[in-house]
Amino acid sequence: MKGYAGKILRLNLTEHKVGTIPTSKYQHWMGGHGMGSAIFFDLVKDKTIDGFHPANVVTMMTSPLSATLVPAASGRTEVQGIGVQSYPIGWFTRSNLGGRFSGMLKFAGWDGIVIQGKADKPVWIDIRDGDVRIRDCAPLSLWGKETWDCQETIWDYVLSGGKSDDWSSPAGKESGMTTQRPAVVAIGPAGENRSRIACLIHDASNAAGQGGFGAVFGSKNLKAISVIGTGQVEIHDPKMLMATRLWQKENYAFDLNHLKETWGSFQFKSPPVPILFWAKGRPRIDQRPQACMGCHSGCRARYKDAAGNEASCFASVFYWDARNLDIQRLASDLINRYGLNAVEMIYGLLYIHTLRQSGQLKTAKIPDCPLDFSRYGSKEFIEQFVKMVAYGNDGKGNESQFGRDISDGFVRAAEKWGRRKQDLDSGILAFPYWGIPIHKEPRAQVYWGYGTLLGDRDINEHEFDWIKWEATSAKSSGREPSLTAKEVVRIVTDKMIPFQGDLDMLDFSESNIYSEHMAKMVSWQRYYTRFWKQSMLFCDARWPDFVNIQRPDYVGATGIAELRYVKAVTGEIFSFEDGMNLGRKIWNLDHAIWTLQGRHRDMVHFVDNVYEKRPLFQADVPNAYMPGKENGKWDYYAYSQRTLDRDKFDEFKTRFYRLQGWDTATGYPTRETLEALGLEYVADELEKAGKLGKG
Amino acid sequence: MNSQKGKNTKITRRHFIKVTGTIVLVAGTGWNLSAADEIPPSDGYLLVDIKKCQGCASCMLACSLVHEGVESLSLARIQIMQNSLESFPVDLTIEQCRQCVEPACVKVCPTGALKPNAKYGNVRMVDKENCIGCGACYDACPYAPSRAALAADKDYDGEDRSRKCDLCANAPFHWDEAGGGPDGKQACVAVCPVGAIKFTKKIPKQEGDDGYKVDLRDRNWGKLGYPTR
Numbered sequence: 001m002k003g004y005a006g007k008i009l010r011l012n013l014t015e016h017k018v019g020t021i022p023t024s025k026y027q028h029w030m031g032g033h034g035m036g037s038a039i040f041f042d043l044v045k046d047k048t049i050d051g052f053h054p055a056n057v058v059t060m061m062t063s064p065l066s067a068t069l070v071p072a073a074s075g076r077t078e079v080q081g082i083g084v085q086s087y088p089i090g091w092f093t094r095s096n097l098g099g100r101f102s103g104m105l106k107f108a109g110w111d112g113i114v115i116q117g118k119a120d121k122p123v124w125i126d127i128r129d130g131d132v133r134i135r136d137c138a139p140l141s142l143w144g145k146e147t148w149d150c151q152e153t154i155w156d157y158v159l160s161g162g163k164s165d166d167w168s169s170p171a172g173k174e175s176g177m178t179t180q181r182p183a184v185v186a187i188g189p190a191g192e193n194r195s196r197i198a199c200l201i202h203d204a205s206n207a208a209g210q211g212g213f214g215a216v217f218g219s220k221n222l223k224a225i226s227v228i229g230t231g232q233v234e235i236h237d238p239k240m241l242m243a244t245r246l247w248q249k250e251n252y253a254f255d256l257n258h259l260k261e262t263w264g265s266f267q268f269k270s271p272p273v274p275i276l277f278w279a280k281g282r283p284r285i286d287q288r289p290q291a292c293m294g295c296h297s298g299c300r301a302r303y304k305d306a307a308g309n310e311a312s313c314f315a316s317v318f319y320w321d322a323r324n325l326d327i328q329r330l331a332s333d334l335i336n337r338y339g340l341n342a343v344e345m346i347y348g349l350l351y352i353h354t355l356r357q358s359g360q361l362k363t364a365k366i367p368d369c370p371l372d373f374s375r376y377g378s379k380e381f382i383e384q385f386v387k388m389v390a391y392g393n394d395g396k397g398n399e400s401q402f403g404r405d406i407s408d409g410f411v412r413a414a415e416k417w418g419r420r421k422q423d424l425d426s427g428i429l430a431f432p433y434w435g436i437p438i439h440k441e442p443r444a445q446v447y448w449g450y451g452t453l454l455g456d457r458d459i460n461e462h463e464f465d466w467i468k469w470e471a472t473s474a475k476s477s478g479r480e481p482s483l484t485a486k487e488v489v490r491i492v493t494d495k496m497i498p499f500q501g502d503l504d505m506l507d508f509s510e511s512n513i514y515s516e517h518m519a520k521m522v523s524w525q526r527y528y529t530r531f532w533k534q535s536m537l538f539c540d541a542r543w544p545d546f547v548n549i550q551r552p553d554y555v556g557a558t559g560i561a562e563l564r565y566v567k568a569v570t571g572e573i574f575s576f577e578d579g580m581n582l583g584r585k586i587w588n589l590d591h592a593i594w595t596l597q598g599r600h601r602d603m604v605h606f607v608d609n610v611y612e613k614r615p616l617f618q619a620d621v622p623n624a625y626m627p628g629k630e631n632g633k634w635d636y637y638a639y640s641q642r643t644l645d646r647d648k649f650d651e652f653k654t655r656f657y658r659l660q661g662w663d664t665a666t667g668y669p670t671r672e673t674l675e676a677l678g679l680e681y682v683a684d685e686l687e688k689a690g691k692l693g694k695g
Numbered sequence: 696m697n698s699q700k701g702k703n704t705k706i707t708r709r710h711f712i713k714v715t716g717t718i719v720l721v722a723g724t725g726w727n728l729s730a731a732d733e734i735p736p737s738d739g740y741l742l743v744d745i746k747k748c749q750g751c752a753s754c755m756l757a758c759s760l761v762h763e764g765v766e767s768l769s770l771a772r773i774q775i776m777q778n779s780l781e782s783f784p785v786d787l788t789i790e791q792c793r794q795c796v797e798p799a800c801v802k803v804c805p806t807g808a809l810k811p812n813a814k815y816g817n818v819r820m821v822d823k824e825n826c827i828g829c830g831a832c833y834d835a836c837p838y839a840p841s842r843a844a845l846a847a848d849k850d851y852d853g854e855d856r857s858r859k860c861d862l863c864a865n866a867p868f869h870w871d872e873a874g875g876g877p878d879g880k881q882a883c884v885a886v887c888p889v890g891a892i893k894f895t896k897k898i899p900k901q902e903g904d905d906g907y908k909v910d911l912r913d914r915n916w917g918k919l920g921y922p923t924r
Binding site for chain 1: 746747752756765766777778782783784786787788841845869870885888889918922
């Protein structure tokens with residue numbers, strides 16, 4: 001099959017060894033997450049180990065579409081392993097970053113990287129085509145550097161002090177030439193100090209944010225991975241690939257000569273406008289859009305003063321109360337430079353600030369907080385806060401128990417302070433599941449909360465989010481939505497193979513959110529994202545293409561375009577349903593790993609606050625409108641002020657488990673289901689652990 | 696950013712040997728150096744807007760795809776170089792072949808493999824059959840990075856062959872039946888999502904960068920919040 005480099009890089013940091021795994025061994029998973037889960041399952045014999053254990057394996061996988069002209073699918077890297085962020089267990093989890101790392105890895109001749117063991121001193125990995133070295137950090141003084149300084153130092157080293165303004169042969173004169181900088185993934189001080197909310201940073205603001213993989217790298221004494229490739233990726237049908245790209249550009253993407261929108265959105269047809277949430281808006285200074293490798297529509301920007309370069313989404317929400325835009329842009333840069341998870345930093349700061357405002361910060365069990373809240377909103381305040389979390393101190397180089405506590409994440413800090421339950425219940429600690437911060441309102445966009453709870457992390461999957469944005473925007477401005485609720489639901493559910501045509505999957509009314517229809521909706525999203533987004537690595541910001549206002553019929557390209565691309569690149573005739581089936585298989589493999597880690601049905605619940613209280617903070621969009629069917633009539637309704645029903649959610653779990661073919665009493669996978677998916681060996685391991693469900 | 700280059704000296708020396716070893720071939724090729732003085736101008740040129748580019752490198756991926764049937768940044772005839780941490784607009788540049796009116800690469804080619812091709816509007820093209828991979832064109836190109844680049848060629852047992860922009864005239868994997876060249880379609884122009892690359896038949900100003908690095912930003916670009924100056 002074309003599109004693959006043919007080998008996966010295997011690093012054993014304990015033994016200082018570089019090896020390979022033939023990609024063909026895992027090619028039936030196609031790429032990305034599927035391959036990563038399968039490799040993890042094979043290499044980690046004891047799935048109950050902690051994320052900081054040296055035997056934890058981290059995979060960084062590409063897909064056959066990486067480094068190709070497939071739009072918004074070329075530049076993403078899937079990161080997996082046992083995480084350290086979630087609570088009470090660091091689940092086997094995933095994260096994902098964009099940019100050019102995956103493309104460069106493919107050009108260097110690798111389909112992915114598998115990281116095992118722990119180095120005896122800080123190291124970085126230097127990949128130049130097939131030449132891979134595990135290098136000591138000391139000569140370049142990399143350990144201790146911020147992520148940007150680290151990357152610049154490695155760029156200079158690999159390019160022998162040169163700039164990337166001419167051809168060079170970084171892999172030696174017998175290898176190919178390139179004009180490019182190496183693509184580097186690095187951790188900052190937060191990862192080195194094993195903050196559980198540390199992430200991986202690549203270029204200015206590509207982050208594998210969730211899971212605490214920065215801390216896992218830190219625990220392995222791994223500072224950075226640099227890759228530069230001068231090779232090529234074989235394509236099955238180059239003409240078809242080019243023609244398909246142009247077909248989609250012509251028919252489904254934005255048209256600069258006939259702009260229908262001038263803002264950025266999570267849609268295929270979005271124009272290349274940064275998706276920003278800085279409180280004072282987008283800076284009115286000279287700038288360009290910036291896109292990942294091969295993407296047709298960049299969702300970030302670079303600026304005349306370089307401040308906030310490439311920041312978007314949550315990286316731009318951080319420090320909402322900054323006194324001005326420049327300080328907030330600096331705050332975005334700070335979390336990237338120190339390598340911290342933006343979402344947890346947002347809700348963590350909100351928690352600490354709320355404790356302080358309500359007079360609860362100076363209680364007996366909370367250590368002295370070194371922050372000076374009279375400076376809240378200033379540059380100095382946020383620098384100190386970021387450094388406190390990154391270094392686990394007072395942010396000025398001195399010991400601080402408070403700093404140590406919050407460096408471990410805010411739910412764990414609250415636990416140490418004896419207030420976890422109380423603050424989760426009141427809602428000031430807005431972490432409704434698995435110790436993970438809220439994103440979309442779980443009481444309204446129930447699929448988001450259900451998917452997160454039934455999985456391992458904030459799903460951060462925006463397939464259906466546009467529906468809410470469009471409806472809410474229309475309602476709040478007094479205009480008619482571009483499509484009626486029923487029209488939207490029809491277009492979207494028509495594409496939801498294998499449950500296509502069940503309109504009630506998108507009925508968010510109270511009477512439907514615990515139903516079999518909603519179980520199908522959640523299942524569809526779990527399977528779809530596991531395969532198409534996280535294994536084939538179609539970007540969440542641009543795919544799927546459900547509703548497309550560029551089209552006269554509003555029907556997007558999903559279901560057609562993906563298959564053409566897979567065929568053009570790999571030569572495989574692959575149906576959308578084939579992908580969904582593989583997605584189901586991957587979802588089952590992940591669920592088996594969580595089960596081996598200790599997952600049981602009884603653990604799968606929201607914090608009490610979600611059942612008992614209305615939202616304290618408005619997550620995402622206030623008073624969001626969602627499609628629903630009330631008294632038999634489809635329309636958009638506001639559902640964000642309701643609470644979930646504990647007993648009915650429990651009934652939903654039963655419906656969901658039954659639909660998966662899992663044991664409804666325990667949530668454990670059954671042999672019958674696993675064998676039907678070709679996962680007999682997984683069933684065997686579950687049986688050995690006494691965790692095989694009764695079918 | 697389009698600096699006159701200080702070349703990679705290792706490559707220069709390596710290829711000097713090839714050049715001197717093969718110069719004897721020149722006489723027999725039918726190409727005669729004095730004719731270089733009468734090189735007709737190309738019928739087509741690529742213009743770029745480095746302030747409009749979004750850095751996706753789709754042009755590079757499309758270029759290697761239609762010419763070589765593979766994806767490769769190193770085999771692309773147009774190069775985008777960028778630094779994610781730098782300030783706009785010096786964070787990025789696009790370097791495309793200028794199809795020079797006075798093409799140093801053509802003048803220096805010892806075998807006549809690199810020459811204007813009358814069939815395709817005198818685009819400066821490499822005939823790989825006659826190319827000996829000496830690197831003279833790479834060295835002679837006055838721009839950095841050199842617009843003619845050497846790479847191992849699988850069709851020639853992995854021996855080096857020169858590659859440069861031909862406006863997609865000789866693109867075996869061209870998606871359009873009519874093909875490329877000055878009268879056809881160029882992959883980089885067609886694929887660029889933001890219209891930062893333009894084809895023209897008018898000879899750009901040869902001195903400096905102004906003729907080739909142009910402003911392609913219109914009112915619609917301004918509507919997206921980007922500078923149009």
